Amino acid sequence: MAADDEPLSPRAPGNGAVAVGVLVATALVLLAQAASGTSSRLVLLLVFLPALLAGLGTVAQTVAVSVWVSAVVAVYSALYPPADLPARLGTLLGVVAAEAAVIALCARRVRRERQLFRMRQSAVALQRQLLxxxxxxxxxxxxxxxxxxxxxxxxxxxxxxxxxxxxxxxxxxxxxxxxxxxxxxxxxxxxxxxxxxxxxxxxxxxxxxxxxxxxxxxxxxxxxxxxxxxxxxxxxxxxxxxxxxxxxxxxxxxxxxxxxxxxxxxxxxxxxxxxxxxxxxxxxxxxxxxxxxxxxxxxxxxxxxxxxxxxxxxxxxxxxxxxxxxxxxxxxxxxxxxxxxxxxxxxxxxxxxxxxxxxxxxx
Missing domain, CATH: 3.60.40.10 (PPM-type phosphatase domain)
Structure with a gap:
């Protein structure tokens, strides 16, 4: 039986490819953030990384990328404006809430794929009995x-x-x-x-x-x-x-x-x-x-x-x-x-x- 984070679809990328993609995307966003100045909030674009991965990857991959993005946003918020603590916490909580929703959607997708996989396996077994x-x-x-x-x-x-x-x-x-x-x-x-x-x-x-x-x-x-x-x-x-x-x-x-x-x-x-x-x-x-x-x-x-x-x-x-x-x-x-x-x-x-x-x- 497949584990909860096992990809049941050939579309799922490997862990190495995910890691490289996330690191490259993070570097590009941080460079864009540095070039635009601290008044912009381009770093928040990183929250789209788990959303993109949720449609293709495993739950474990989506959780890992969500934790990474949350950590990057937390560190950035601690170093740059807004300086007041409530605003920082609000930004971080918003990111965490968004990532939690993305993880839930990914888990739902994986469960659905697993159900379809099992149904197809049952159909294959039935076909072998019939034909x-x-x-x-x-x-x-x-x-x-x-x-x-x-x-x-x-x-x-x-x-x-x-x-x-x-x-x-x-x-x-x-x-x-x-x-x-x-x-x-x-x-x-x-x-x-x-x-x-x-x-x-x-x-x-x-x-x-x-x-x-x-x-x-x-x-x-x-x-x-x-x-x-x-x-x-x-x-x-x-x-x-x-x-x-x-x-x-x-x-x-x-x-x-x-x-x-x-x-x-x-x-x-x-x-x-x-x-x-x-x-x-x-x-x-x-x-x-x-x-x-x-x-x-x-x-x-x-x-x-x-x-x-x-x-x-x-x-x-x-x-x-x-x-x-x-x-x-x-x-x-x-x-x-x-x-x-x-x-x-x-x-x-x-x-x-x-x-x-x-x-x-x-x-």
Missing amino acids: RPLPVRTAELDLFGLYRPVEEDTLIGGDLYDVAETPHGTRVLVGDVQGKGLRAIGTGFAVLSAFREAAFREAELTAVADALEAAVERHNAYAVQSGEPERFVTATVLCVRRGGDVRAVNCGHLAPCLLHPDGRVEAVGLPAGVPLGLAALTGEPRTMERFALPEGGVLVLLTDGITEAQDASGAFYPAEQGLAELAGTPAAELPGALDGCARRWSGGRSRDDVTVLVLRPAR
């Missing part, structure tokens, strides 16, 4: 990725992903909860929890998708009881086995893209299916498709934060064309490169959470 840190290496594949919530002051949004190395192969989930930002976290957590259990328990990939469907239905029932809206989730569930054999169940999500070794981009033709939470509307069972992930190629999974990036004319970002232009980019760098292209296309405006996963056969 697995990337990259991930399993027996079947190397997985690289990027996750960026649309609300950039948060760490968690409406997109979700997970990877599980199971006896059935490496299973991968990518999805997008209806809505965006913090409001979608509850539904996303329900899906991730169900995936982490079903990925190991169920031998068939369609059964994994059915478990996710049941989780969304249960969460929606709870949401209705709590006065929250029901949500659906678009998702793709994959299982990658040795030799590049890929099995996939698509639940209304964007089609994966195969980036071949020769630079060709191929959208994998998967039956769209209905999003998780809406299967009861059709009554049709989930279907699984198989395709090959060639040696030297990569499989790219996206959410619509990439494909719905719009330029000034309203045109959507052509993700497949963007991938083709990025052919030859190392798999580890591809997620960031694709996101950068989409952001440049949209002029830096983000409409939705962004997730990019790149799956490369294990070497």
Whole structure:
């Protein structure tokens, strides 16, 4: 736990820099005071030093500078006019009162920064529980990725992903909860929890998708009881086995893209299916498709934060064309490169959470 005077912000200057700055400022003010004569009170300008430091430094630094300034003013008042004691005491008490107020403001700022720091640490811990840190290496594949919530002051949004190395192969989930930002976290957590259990328990990939469907239905029932809206989730569930054999169940999500070794981009033709939470509307069972992930190629999974990036004319970002232009980019760098292209296309405006996963056969 941080001490009361420990800086929680990288803005806080070091003690050496503070000492040098205060000494230089004091020397300049005293020189100006000497040049202007004893009738002026330029020395009182030193009271602004703690005020400036209170916005950046620690409480201990602010207290130290306040004591220094008070001492300098006290010595000056003892040596120069006003000669009467009440006036000297009044000046000194005014300086001390001002510095006390500055110290109180600094302490309040540090407490607030500490609260924000702890909240962010809690959010980081929550993100690590919800979303697995990337990259991930399993027996079947190397997985690289990027996750960026649309609300950039948060760490968690409406997109979700997970990877599980199971006896059935490496299973991968990518999805997008209806809505965006913090409001979608509850539904996303329900899906991730169900995936982490079903990925190991169920031998068939369609059964994994059915478990996710049941989780969304249960969460929606709870949401209705709590006065929250029901949500659906678009998702793709994959299982990658040795030799590049890929099995996939698509639940209304964007089609994966195969980036071949020769630079060709191929959208994998998967039956769209209905999003998780809406299967009861059709009554049709989930279907699984198989395709090959060639040696030297990569499989790219996206959410619509990439494909719905719009330029000034309203045109959507052509993700497949963007991938083709990025052919030859190392798999580890591809997620960031694709996101950068989409952001440049949209002029830096983000409409939705962004997730990019790149799956490369294990070497």
